[in-house]
Amino acid sequence: xxxxxxxxxxxxxxxxxxxxxxxxxxxxxxxxxxxxxxxxxxxxxxxxxxxxxxxxxxxxxxxxxxxxxxxxxxxxxxxxxxxxxxxxxxxxxxxxxxxxxxxxxxxxxxxxxxxxxxxxxxxxxxxxxxxxxxxxxxxxxxxxxxxxxxxxxxxxxxxxxxxxxxxxxxxxxxxxxxxxxxxxxxxxxxxxxxxxxxxxxxxxxxxxxxxxxxxxxxxxxxxxxxx
Amino acid sequence: xxxxxxxxxxxxxxxxxxxxxxxxxxxxxxxxxxxxxxxxxxxxxxxxxxxxxxxxxxxxxxxxxxxxxxxxxxxxxxxxxxxxxxxxxxxxxxxxxxxxxxxxxxxxxxxxxxxxxxxxxxxxxxxxxxxxxxxxxxxxxxxxxxxxxxxxxxxxxxxxxxxxxxxxxxxxxxxxxxxxxxxxxxxxxxxxxxxxxxxxxxxxxxxxxxxxxxxxxxxxxxxxxxxxxxxxxxxxxxxxxxxxxxxxxxxxxxxxxxxxxxxxxxxxxxxxxxxxxxxxxxxxxxxxxxxxxxxxxxxxxxxxxxxxxxxxxxxxxxxxxxxxxxxxxxxxxxxxxxxxxxxxxxxxxxxxxxxxxxxxxxxxxxxxxxxxxxxxxxxxxxxxxxxxxxxxxxxxxxxxxxxxxxxxxxxxxxxxxxxxxxxxxxxxxxxxxxxxxxxxxxxxxxxxxxxxxxxxxxxxxxxxxxxxxxxxxxxxxxxxxxxxxxxxxxxxxxxxxxxxxxxxxxxxxxxxxxxxxxxxxxxxxxxxxxxxxxxxxxxxxxxxxxxxxxxxxxxxxxxxxxxxxxxxxxxxxxxxxxxxxxxxxxxxxxxxxxxxxxxxxxxxxxxxxxxxxxxxxxxxxxxxxxxxxxxxxxxxxxxxxxxxxxxxxxxxxxx
Ligand code: SF4
Numbered sequence: 001x002x003x004x005x006x007x008x009x010x011x012x013x014x015x016x017x018x019x020x021x022x023x024x025x026x027x028x029x030x031x032x033x034x035x036x037x038x039x040x041x042x043x044x045x046x047x048x049x050x051x052x053x054x055x056x057x058x059x060x061x062x063x064x065x066x067x068x069x070x071x072x073x074x075x076x077x078x079x080x081x082x083x084x085x086x087x088x089x090x091x092x093x094x095x096x097x098x099x100x101x102x103x104x105x106x107x108x109x110x111x112x113x114x115x116x117x118x119x120x121x122x123x124x125x126x127x128x129x130x131x132x133x134x135x136x137x138x139x140x141x142x143x144x145x146x147x148x149x150x151x152x153x154x155x156x157x158x159x160x161x162x163x164x165x166x167x168x169x170x171x172x173x174x175x176x177x178x179x180x181x182x183x184x185x186x187x188x189x190x191x192x193x194x195x196x197x198x199x200x201x202x203x204x205x206x207x208x209x210x211x212x213x214x215x216x217x218x219x220x221x222x223x224x225x226x227x
Numbered sequence: 228x229x230x231x232x233x234x235x236x237x238x239x240x241x242x243x244x245x246x247x248x249x250x251x252x253x254x255x256x257x258x259x260x261x262x263x264x265x266x267x268x269x270x271x272x273x274x275x276x277x278x279x280x281x282x283x284x285x286x287x288x289x290x291x292x293x294x295x296x297x298x299x300x301x302x303x304x305x306x307x308x309x310x311x312x313x314x315x316x317x318x319x320x321x322x323x324x325x326x327x328x329x330x331x332x333x334x335x336x337x338x339x340x341x342x343x344x345x346x347x348x349x350x351x352x353x354x355x356x357x358x359x360x361x362x363x364x365x366x367x368x369x370x371x372x373x374x375x376x377x378x379x380x381x382x383x384x385x386x387x388x389x390x391x392x393x394x395x396x397x398x399x400x401x402x403x404x405x406x407x408x409x410x411x412x413x414x415x416x417x418x419x420x421x422x423x424x425x426x427x428x429x430x431x432x433x434x435x436x437x438x439x440x441x442x443x444x445x446x447x448x449x450x451x452x453x454x455x456x457x458x459x460x461x462x463x464x465x466x467x468x469x470x471x472x473x474x475x476x477x478x479x480x481x482x483x484x485x486x487x488x489x490x491x492x493x494x495x496x497x498x499x500x501x502x503x504x505x506x507x508x509x510x511x512x513x514x515x516x517x518x519x520x521x522x523x524x525x526x527x528x529x530x531x532x533x534x535x536x537x538x539x540x541x542x543x544x545x546x547x548x549x550x551x552x553x554x555x556x557x558x559x560x561x562x563x564x565x566x567x568x569x570x571x572x573x574x575x576x577x578x579x580x581x582x583x584x585x586x587x588x589x590x591x592x593x594x595x596x597x598x599x600x601x602x603x604x605x606x607x608x609x610x611x612x613x614x615x616x617x618x619x620x621x622x623x624x625x626x627x628x629x630x631x632x633x634x635x636x637x638x639x640x641x642x643x644x645x646x647x648x649x650x651x652x653x654x655x656x657x658x659x660x661x662x663x664x665x666x667x668x669x670x671x672x673x674x675x676x677x678x679x680x681x682x683x684x685x686x687x688x689x690x691x692x693x694x695x696x697x698x699x700x701x702x703x704x705x706x707x708x709x710x711x712x713x714x715x716x717x718x719x720x721x722x723x724x725x726x727x728x729x730x731x732x733x734x735x736x737x738x739x740x741x742x743x744x745x746x747x748x749x750x751x752x753x754x755x756x757x758x759x760x761x762x763x764x765x766x767x768x769x770x771x772x773x774x775x776x777x778x779x780x781x782x783x784x785x786x787x788x789x790x791x792x793x794x795x796x797x798x799x800x801x802x803x804x805x806x807x808x809x810x811x812x813x814x815x816x817x818x819x820x821x822x823x824x825x826x827x828x829x830x831x832x833x834x835x836x837x838x839x840x841x842x843x844x845x846x847x848x849x850x851x852x853x854x855x856x857x858x859x860x861x862x863x864x865x866x867x868x869x870x871x872x873x874x875x876x877x878x879x880x881x882x
Pocket of ligand 1: 545859860863864873
């Protein structure tokens with residue numbers, strides 16, 4: 001990184017109907033917002049210069065996010081509140097940035113630093129106690145084998161689920177809160193865990209709506225938000 | 228829930244729950260729009276959104292793109308439809324222009340709709356959800372007007388699919404007072420007969436001025452409480468508007484005007500492109516669409532005079548936007564959209580008299596931003612390569628050229644004023660400037676083509692390959708690629724070749740084999756445009772109103788997205804043609820004498836039939852006709868007929 005560049009970190013959300021965007025679509029929309037907002041963004045060197053921007057771990061199509069992050073490198077220093085205003089003013093509401101500050105140039109990338117994700121999954125038409133029992137049985141077994149594109153991946157659940165999975169009844173719905181550890185070996189998606197739990201409990205696949213509520217860095221002595 | 232009547236696995240929804248006869252007796256009182264609107268809207272939006280998790284690429288159906296305009300308090304809502312998927316339709320500039328223009332009229336809202344992919348269409352049908360606009364999720368059937376672009380023939384079944392999903396009666400004759408007005412426009416409007424029964428009206432030519440006039444006429448008619456028949460007559464008085472139901476085909480399939488309808492409908496054209504600013508704040512899609520970039524139309528019309536090219540005939544005359552306007556609009560569009568690329572579009576951008584100036588100015592303004600400029604079409608000449616270098620320093624994607632034919636004789640027949648030396652010189656310049664791939668377009672089955680002409684394509688490609696390799700350092704020769712794309716010539720209405728037969732499928736296959744004889748293999752990527760799809764295109768391009776029955780039958784048999792290779796099935800169409808009693812081979816490949824009746828004779832692009840006949844004669848004599856935008860008028864008559872003129876920003880130079 002050039003010494004005269006400034007690394008601005010912003011938090012944004014992915015909500016409403018825009019939960020149905022893919023990671024690539026979200027990234028492109030926010031890059032366009034940065035250009036529309038007239039941000040003095042830095043560009044990469046080389047044949048096809050591109051905006052210098054980096055995103056946290058991908059969110060799949062259909063999953064909402066409450067605290068998502070991006071790093072944008074600027075050629076010029078713009079006070080963070082002004083930068084946030086410019087960015088937010090050019091972004092659709094359901095992707096709106098809500099917080100921004102500068103961060104040290106030497107920090108590791110968001111994608112590699114953010115390894116803990118908290119989720120809330122709302123499951124329609126399933127009895128909370130049944131689901132809780134099934135999830136308990138599943139986690140007690142220690143492992144979960146997942147088929148994906150003809151390959152089987154085995155998750156060590158003690159490692160993948162660093163906190164206890166909780167289930168709460170909310171009217172006719174169950175609200176599941178869970179925390180997963182992401183890593184190069186793969187990340188356990190809440191839908192996958194829930195669908196395995198449905199199998200255990202003999203429940204037909206029920207509609208699940210997932211929101212990632214937080215993404216965190218693992219540091220000595222605990223977990224921390226990147227902003 | 229409306230009753231669903233099933234036809235071959237496809238539902239046609241009733242407009243309302245119709246227990247009685249399918250066609251209500253005339254004079255029946257019709258309910259106005261009495262639905263509790265706001266409540267119904269929210270509910271429909273929710274029902275639609277509930278389907279997003281169950282379909283592929285839901286970004287096609289979202290409604291909150293940047294630049295999308297949603298207006299609630301309007302009395303007149305238009306739905307603009309592009310009859311293909313979102314990712315294709317969002318590339319259409321006419322749609323963006325009309326969206327901008329109609330939304331600027333007081334009391335009018337223009338919204339968009341595209342054809343749902345099969346998975347979404349199945350869900351909409353299963354759940355009884357009517358097709359709705361993206362912006363306000365208003366059912367299409369509740370819009371005042373549905374304006375459908377007719378970009379090419381292979382989207383015709385998509386038009387029916389759209390109307391059916393919208394729960395709007397397919398036939399103009401079945402529509403009732405509060406059904407929307409269904410208006411078609413675009414390139415295929417120049418022979419709309421195969422769709423005639425499904426369209427209430429058709430606009431011929433450019434919409435910048437006409438679209439507002441049509442809406443105004445419709446609003447005046449609503450105001451006056453006119454019935455549908457009166458409205459259609461009123462629309463027929465708007466210049467450029469063709470109302471198919473006011474014409475009855477004679478025994479030769481030639482539509483004849485009924486009382487009061489104009490004998491001939493002449494296309495609309497804007498005299499000055501600069502009077503209509505290019506839309507600078509178009510809708511910015513989330514999903515990766517075709518041509519995902521900002522665009523500025525730099526020129527309209529092209530008079531190079533290629534005799535096979537319908538666009539080159541019907542979009543005359545040439546009108547350039549001046550350099551100042553182009554630069555201003557390009558920068559404004561980038562600023563408003565946030566795109567990282569701007570494309571300078573036209574049928575032949577390298578012909579723009581001030582292109583170099585425009586490119587230099589844009590390069591200066593965009594330096595250091597990572598934003599690039601692109602040119603969609605290139606001429607076969609050195610100037611074009613220099614312009615490409617100017618916009619894409621470092622970008623080494625391929626360049627594309629269209630020599631169209633393999634021999635000089637045949638290129639003279641089609642008036643493609645390019646020589647072998649032009650092509651080879653251009654290729655050498657491109658490869659020595661750093662490009663490592665070019666793509667060449669050719670056509671099979673052009674009038675008078677012989678096997679020697681076909682073999683000439685392979686020989687020309689071999690020379691291109693040799694020159695390209697010679698122009699690059701020896702250690703990079705392995706990277707040299709020449710893409711060769713071969714399509715079948717489809718004679719189109721309103722061109723000098725409108726009377727010519729199209730090759731039969733058997734003959735196309737034979738000629739493909741001839742082409743393979745001389746086509747080099749090494750370093751060449753040969754691709755064919757599906758000849759079966761070209762055959763269907765040819766039938767629909769020159770068919771008359773009798774084809775409508777076949778279009779409907781094919782759609783009922785499941786044809787939709789015919790332009791998509793994986794969806795296209797000629798067999799389904801052949802059955803449909805048979806059930807409608809038409810011989811597709813006779814339409815596509817039958818011989819027509821100039822002077823024989825044509826189904827589009829009552830529709831005029833302004834270019835005189837005499838000129839088309841003269842051009843045909845010159846073609847058969849392999850005589851070329853120069854481009855009037857570089858020199859003298861060559862007498863196509865469009866300028867005089869329409870009271871317009873060629874508009875240039877400066878003097879045109881080049882070949
Ligand atoms: S009338 Fe003449 S100047 Fe006008 S487009 Fe035709 S050939 Fe060109």
